[in-house]
Amino acid sequence: MSNNPNETKYIEVPGPGKIPERDRGKRPVLEASHLGIDFGGLTAVDEFNIAIGATEIGGLIGPNGAGKTTVFNLLTKVYQPTRGVIMLDGKDTHGMNTTQANQAGIARTFQNIRLFDKLTVEENVKIGLHNSIGYHLPSAVLRLPRYWKEEKKAHDRALELLDIFDMADLADVRSSSLPYGAQRRLEIVRALATNPKVLLLDEPAAGMNPSETEELMNNIRKIRDTFNIAVLLIEHDMNLVMGICENIIVLNFGKIIAKGTPSEIQKNPKVIEAYLGNTAEGEEADV
Amino acid sequence: MLNYLISGISLGSVYAIIALGYTMVYGIAKMLNFAHGDIIMVGGYAAFCASSYLGWPVPLCVLFSMMVCTILGIVIEKLAYKPLRNATSLAVLITAIGVSYFLQNIALLIWTSNPKAFPNMADFVPPIKLGDITIPSVTVITVAASVIIMIALTLFTGMTKMGKAMRAVSEDKGAAQLMGINVNATISTTFAIGSGLAAIAGVLLCSAYPTLMPTTGSMPGIKAFTAAVLGGIGSIPGAMLGGILLGVLEKFAQAYISTQLSDAIVFAALIVVLLVKPTGLLGKKITEKV
Numbered sequence: 001m002s003n004n005p006n007e008t009k010y011i012e013v014p015g016p017g018k019i020p021e022r023d024r025g026k027r028p029v030l031e032a033s034h035l036g037i038d039f040g041g042l043t044a045v046d047e048f049n050i051a052i053g054a055t056e057i058g059g060l061i062g063p064n065g066a067g068k069t070t071v072f073n074l075l076t077k078v079y080q081p082t083r084g085v086i087m088l089d090g091k092d093t094h095g096m097n098t099t100q101a102n103q104a105g106i107a108r109t110f111q112n113i114r115l116f117d118k119l120t121v122e123e124n125v126k127i128g129l130h131n132s133i134g135y136h137l138p139s140a141v142l143r144l145p146r147y148w149k150e151e152k153k154a155h156d157r158a159l160e161l162l163d164i165f166d167m168a169d170l171a172d173v174r175s176s177s178l179p180y181g182a183q184r185r186l187e188i189v190r191a192l193a194t195n196p197k198v199l200l201l202d203e204p205a206a207g208m209n210p211s212e213t214e215e216l217m218n219n220i221r222k223i224r225d226t227f228n229i230a231v232l233l234i235e236h237d238m239n240l241v242m243g244i245c246e247n248i249i250v251l252n253f254g255k256i257i258a259k260g261t262p263s264e265i266q267k268n269p270k271v272i273e274a275y276l277g278n279t280a281e282g283e284e285a286d287v
Numbered sequence: 288m289l290n291y292l293i294s295g296i297s298l299g300s301v302y303a304i305i306a307l308g309y310t311m312v313y314g315i316a317k318m319l320n321f322a323h324g325d326i327i328m329v330g331g332y333a334a335f336c337a338s339s340y341l342g343w344p345v346p347l348c349v350l351f352s353m354m355v356c357t358i359l360g361i362v363i364e365k366l367a368y369k370p371l372r373n374a375t376s377l378a379v380l381i382t383a384i385g386v387s388y389f390l391q392n393i394a395l396l397i398w399t400s401n402p403k404a405f406p407n408m409a410d411f412v413p414p415i416k417l418g419d420i421t422i423p424s425v426t427v428i429t430v431a432a433s434v435i436i437m438i439a440l441t442l443f444t445g446m447t448k449m450g451k452a453m454r455a456v457s458e459d460k461g462a463a464q465l466m467g468i469n470v471n472a473t474i475s476t477t478f479a480i481g482s483g484l485a486a487i488a489g490v491l492l493c494s495a496y497p498t499l500m501p502t503t504g505s506m507p508g509i510k511a512f513t514a515a516v517l518g519g520i521g522s523i524p525g526a527m528l529g530g531i532l533l534g535v536l537e538k539f540a541q542a543y544i545s546t547q548l549s550d551a552i553v554f555a556a557l558i559v560v561l562l563v564k565p566t567g568l569l570g571k572k573i574t575e576k577v
Contacts, residue, residue, distance in 0.1 A: 076465055102467040114462040116455045126448065127455045131467045133448045137476070140447040147447070154448070194467045 020246050023053025027090055029230045030075065030106070030198045035084030037074055044070050045254045048084070050232075052198060057224055058232045059245030061265075063274060067254040068234045069111055072200050075232075076108050077101040089197050103131060105197035109187040109204060111234070117176035121167065121186055124175050125158040128193025132157075161189050164226075165219060181212050185219075192227065199223070201233040205240050213237055217244050242266065250274065289420055291542045292535060297426035297495060299534020300433035304488040305511030306518065306526035307440060308481035314521035315457045315477040318376065321383040322363060324508015325390035326482050330356045330489030331405065331499050332398055338406055345408045353486040360482025361475055369471065387505070394501035402500045405493035425495045432487060437527045440480075444523070449476060457521070506550075510537070513557050519570025528568060 019028060028051040035048040045067045052058050060068050073079045075086060077098045086093045089105045096104065107128075116124050126133070133154045139146045162168045165185040170178065175186060184204060191199055204220070205213045217240055224231055235241050241248060242262040250258040250265060252274040258265055265271055305327060312320045334352035337343045343351065367386050371379050409428040414421050444450035455463040456473045464470050492507055493499050510533060518529025536556055540549040560568065 078461070078465070098461070098464040099467055099469050102465055107467075108465060110462070114459050116458045116462070118458060119451065119454055123451055123454075126451055127463065127468065128466050130448055130452055135448070137449060140443070140449060151446070151448075190466060 019051060019053035020056050023055055026054045028052055029054045029089055030232070031085075031087040032075065033085050035071075035074060035081050035086065037070065037079055037082045043254060045074065045251075046083075047255060048074075048251075049256065050249060052230045052232055054197075054230060055224055055228055056230050057220065057244050057246055058230070059241045059248040059262075060232060060234045060251065061236070061238075061241055061248060062251035062257075066251040068251055069202060070254070071251070072108060072202055072234065075101075075200065076106055102194055102196075105195075106200065107191035107194045107196035107198075108200035109184070109191050109202055111202040111206070113180075113183045113187055115175040115183055115186060115190070117174070119175060120171065121162065121173050121175050121178065122155070122158050122171040124186060124190050125161055125193050126154055128190040129154050129157060130194075132195060158193070161193055162186075164192075164223065165189060180207050184208070185216075188219075188223070192223065196229060198230040198232060201231065201235075203234055203236065205235055205237045208237075210239075213240055216240070220244055291538045293420070293422055293426060295535030295538030296531055297423075297429050297534070298538060299514075299531035300429040301488055301492045301495070301507065301530075302511045302514045302534050303433045303527045303530025304436055304484055304491070305507060306515040306530045307436060307523060308484045308488070309512055309515040310518075310520055310523065310526040311440070311477055311484075312481045313515070315453045316368070316474045317457070318368065318379045319383060319512070320368075320478075320481070321380070321508070321512075322386035322390060323481065323485060324504035324506075324511070325387050325394075326356050326359060326363075326485040326504070327489040327492065327508060328394060328499075328501060328504030329359060329390060330486030331493040331503060332394060332403075333486070334408065334490045335403055335405055335493070335499055338408070339403075345411060348408065349487065349490055352490055353483045356482040356486035356489070357479045360478040360485070364475055364478040369474075387508075391501045391505070398501065400501060402498040405497040405499045407494045407497065408490050409494045425491065429491045429495065432491060433527065433530070436484060436487070437523060440523050443480075449473070453477060510553065513554065516567055517557055517560055519567030522567070522569045522571070525567055525569035532568075 030050065030052040032048060032050045036046040037044050048071055060071060062068055070079070074081050077093060077096050088101065091104055093101055093104065116127060119127070133150050135146050135150045159168045159171060162171060165188070167182065167185060167189070170182065175183065178186060184206070188201065188204065201220070205216055208216060220231055220233070221244060223229070233245070245262060248260060248262060248265045249256055250271050257270045257274055258268045260268065305323065308323055309320065312318065312323070330352045333355040334348045337348040337351045338345070363386055367382050368379060371382060407425065409425040412424045412427050414424045415427060444453060452463065452468045452473050453476070455466070455468060456470055460470055489504070493503070511530065514529035514533040515526050516529070517533060518525030518527070533553060537549050537553050540552040544552060
């Protein structure tokens, strides 16, 4: 394998190429092949293959404990994979840590919200903006014009991002005092602030009511369209998954059991079996 | 009476500056840097050498001392603490104690155990006379320095991107990292700032109590740690409040009760406060997330 991290490489992704029409011909923004991780003797994820188009919305579903969040942890380099390759925007992520993976273009939210509770809403977003704020320690200490200019820019950008979810008026509120749904939205804004090429959402609709979920679906589409990025989401709410995902991967016991468009997945007997057990003949996988 | 109060505030302000360093490092790196007191001692020696051997003017001596300590802090963090980033806190604590003894013994080798007479580096400010009470120049400078440092630190952590990164790292290292924050660089910066403050504390401490020995830093270090805990460790105003309270208490105990018992009284006060308010005076209750 070449040691040049900037060299563009294509990897062969097994399985049917299901990248949406508009993204074909462009390099997939996130590719993983033969990805796997063992914890001790236990194989948590094995033979995971994925290719996400530059502006694709993908879904990752599966029963509890199937290894969905483990996949996210692998893709964001929280775990180093035991096997396989992850290519992020054409760069091999081998040897990267989470910070470097983020800077290479991947950002995420968390299943159990992990906002910085003691920081305000705006400050949380500014943590995401950290690497795009262009001043160094001396200009901060001496309060040089550059500091003020860059802080102003960051402030404006933070409000602009918060405005996607109509949260700009909450900028000075401590993030811990936001209602649950708003905390989930803020996590998305914070991840977007890092200027990613692909955004991973770990159960973004958890705990939301149907109308909030509806709004979230519109917002995810809006994010994809305004930022021109790919989205990969884990979700149990099938209305959301079937409603916005162009392609879905189904995981069970750490392995991919099905790949396809929402309608293909809904009809797939293996998926129905994984969700409902093999007695559930004819029932819909509405979990 | 008023004299004791003034010298108490003066001593307390030095404790406060040291405690600010403790509290910063604890708040962000979640570790007790027990070598912090010894960095003060190194700062004292650095300023002493620059002044007595090289004959440099006071501002240069202070700057030199700050530079030495900042670099020392970064190096200690890199060599001793960084490899233990994921180790148990007990391992880090023991290492910190090891570093503390290491620094003391290195100082013993270089400067021997003979006390050095430290020049008063604060006498460029005239003492203030209020009626029949004179506030010595060291006191004026120390109090001013501690207030300025506290305000500067508050502004720094609140209004700069590095400060915000520090607060984010202190809350959730993993999430901060996933948002693109370089945690190692952030912790390094914290050590640099804490150690730079230790240098200032060293110069002020030695200006007020002009005997410099390899063990000079250890007692004030422990007292300042006590002050940080008393005020609520991790809290900047807490460190300030704890430092000044402790200094005043110590001076009053020396004056009215017993010189020998003053340290015991100071630590007893800590125990009482922690019994009543385990998180310290300004500390916030930490609720574990499930």
